[in-house]
Amino acid sequence: MRPRVPLSQSQRQQRQRVLAYLFIAVVMVVFIAPSVWMVLGSIQPNREITKDTPNFIPRNVTLANYERIATEPQFRTYFQNSLITTSATVLLSLVISIHAGYAFSRYRFVGKRLLMTGILSVQMFPKVAILITLFAFFARLELINTYEGLVLSHLSLTLPFSVWFMKAFIDSIPFELEEAALIDGAGRLRSIWQVVVPLCLPGIVSVAVYTFMLSWNDFVFALTLMSQDDMRTLPVGVNLSYIGQFQNDWSGMMALSTVASLPVVIMFILLQRFMIAGLTAGALKA
Amino acid sequence: MISARISALTARVRDALFVAFLTAPVIIALGLTVFYPIIDGIRTSFLEHTIRTRRDPFWNNYQNYIDLYESGDIETYFRTTVTYVVAVVLLSFVISFLLALALNNRLVVGRNLLRGLFLISWVIPTVVAAMLWVWMFQPQIGVINYILGEQLNLVEDSQNWLQHPRLSMAAIVMATVWREAPLMFILFLAGLQSIPQDLVEAAQMDGAGSLRVLRHITLPLMLPIIAIALLLITINSFQMFVVPYIMTGGGPVGRTTTxxxxxxxxxxxxxxxxxxxxxxxxxxxxxxxxxxxxNLLISRTER
Known part of the structure; x- marks a missing residue:
């Protein structure tokens, strides 16, 4: 063996750089490969991807799996239900959190700290445990199998983050900018929507993307609160077709999985900048 | 005088009403979907409330708790959950911290692109992630057995991961880390980028190696972020339902029943x-x- 000689500065940097690249390469492959594998599985016939030796390079590329999904009306229903629930959740979360965030940022009132801590603490409550009694409660209110019920339950996923985040964002907007509008006789509510909201746009985009992801991702609320087949959302549909028409049909499963991922992945790629800035700022402040 | 007071009073009442109007929706929404169900859940936990009793739920002298305790079930559930959570948190922490350190290096080219790619597994729905891993873990046709078994000879041929008494836990941990670690990674990267670069350079000028910079500058400054990230991912994995539900259904024989x-x-x-x-x-x-x-630990380290 070579005797250990102290490495010079540049040698040390060189070695560090090689190690860093090696580590990045390994982790990246492990983390990116499964998503690529999913897409590759979705564009091949099922018999090609269920052989004992996997094809790392597809030989038979086809879009037949996607055609099947597009023509079956049931999948369109799932997709539609997901889209309706998610858009309603995003819109409601935005309005509610802009209003509440404004109140928390601009006013001092009794019980403010308690209320804010209460809202934040929602994140740590176990959802499945809540769901047990929520289900019975919603059944009494006849909210099972309704969009209203599912959207309401999704608000419990989105509001803690969005209210805290909007509060922090409005904090960073100087009150002086509102004063001019208020002196001109605009009410507080008009000042929120005409002065504060336009200044908050980057924050609003972050909240919208993040709440979209949370609502689109939900499985357990949709599984229990929507039992009728024509009310099911896409994540539940993915799970059901695994026991249903895509049993042992992995290429069909992967095509459906890709379709279920596309809206969030596209949104993420387009708005990544806002998303990451918002998420880190939100976590740091909370 | 009096009229000034009255107008000050009406202004305060108006403000109070406005605050009530602004905060009522969030209070109502979370009250209905979170706080009421929790209180009702605490009440229900003391009741005999099953489909078999065929009568209204009634007080059963803590029988639900006694049953869970005496059968040893609750201990098993907690042990399974803690095993799962600790494995997920530790693995995610090590991977994402090292990756954040490596990618924070200015010498790495294309790190924004790499960061975006790494986050894709965190963006796709959890159900999809779980389903994808079920496929990859298939005994005969799964790619994991092909690579680990046939190519590297690390596991038996046609190993049935999801039905194996110990490997089933490893399988759900892997799938969860794959989906959750990127979240930790973004927080760490943001934390590293907020460390003043001149501090690091000054230490290097004084002859401190990378390990000493890490120990005496990076880690202490990152401590609050590390604490928050750990708390976040602990809560997330403590709550995780989708991955075990889809991949193992809690089996085999309750080995993954969190x-x-x-x-x-x-x-x-x-x-x-x-x-x-x-x-x-x-x-x-x-x-x-x-x-x-x-929270206690965080507030103590901050002081």
Missing amino acids: LSIAAYEAAFTDFNTGEGAAIGVMWLVSLVFITLIV
Whole structure:
């Protein structure tokens, strides 16, 4: 063996750089490969991807799996239900959190700290445990199998983050900018929507993307609160077709999985900048 | 004088009404969907409330808790959950911290692109992630057995991961880390980027090696972020339902039955709402406890 000689500065940097690249390469492959594998599985016939030796390079590329999904009306229903629930959740979360965030940022009132801590603490409550009694409660209110019920339950996923985040964002907007509008006789509510909201746009985009992801991702609320087949959302549909028409049909499963991922992945790629800035700022402040 | 006071008073009343108007929706929404169900759940956990009793739920002298305790079930659920959570948190922490350190290096080209790619597994729905791993773990046709078994000879041929007494846990941990680690990674990267670069350069000028910079500058400055990230991912994995539900269904023979699976099955498969609620209450209490301890630790390190 070579005797250990102290490495010079540049040698040390060189070695560090090689190690860093090696580590990045390994982790990246492990983390990116499964998503690529999913897409590759979705564009091949099922018999090609269920052989004992996997094809790392597809030989038979086809879009037949996607055609099947597009023509079956049931999948369109799932997709539609997901889209309706998610858009309603995003819109409601935005309005509610802009209003509440404004109140928390601009006013001092009794019980403010308690209320804010209460809202934040929602994140740590176990959802499945809540769901047990929520289900019975919603059944009494006849909210099972309704969009209203599912959207309401999704608000419990989105509001803690969005209210805290909007509060922090409005904090960073100087009150002086509102004063001019208020002196001109605009009410507080008009000042929120005409002065504060336009200044908050980057924050609003972050909240919208993040709440979209949370609502689109939900499985357990949709599984229990929507039992009728024509009310099911896409994540539940993915799970059901695994026991249903895509049993042992992995290429069909992967095509459906890709379709279920596309809206969030596209949104993420387009708005990544806002998303990451918002998420880190939100976590740091909370 | 009096009129000035009256107008000040009306202004305050108006402000109070406006604040009430602004905050009412969030209070109502979370009250209905979170706080009322929790209180009702605590009540239900003391009731005999099953499909078998065929009468109105009635007080059963803590029987739900006694049953869970005496059968040893609750201990098993907690042990399974803690194993899962600790494995997920540790693995995610090590991977994402090292990756954040490596990518924070200015010498690495294309790190924004790499960061974006790494986050894709965190963006796709959890159900999709779980399903994808079920496919990759298939005994005969799965790619994992092909690589680890046939190519590297690390596992038996046609190993049935999801039905194996110990490997089933490893499988759900891997899938969860794959989906959750990127979240930790973004927080760490943001934290590293906020460390003043001149501090690091000054230390290097004084002859400090990378390990010493890491220990004496990076780690202390990152401590608050590390604490928050750990808390966040602990809470997330403590709550995780989708991955075990889809990949193993809690099996084989309860080896991956975490608290979320146990509570769900008690309430929605066995229709024993009282027992499900009792599991939920003990679960909630332990989460509140963990959060309090971590908050205490954070406030102490900040001082």
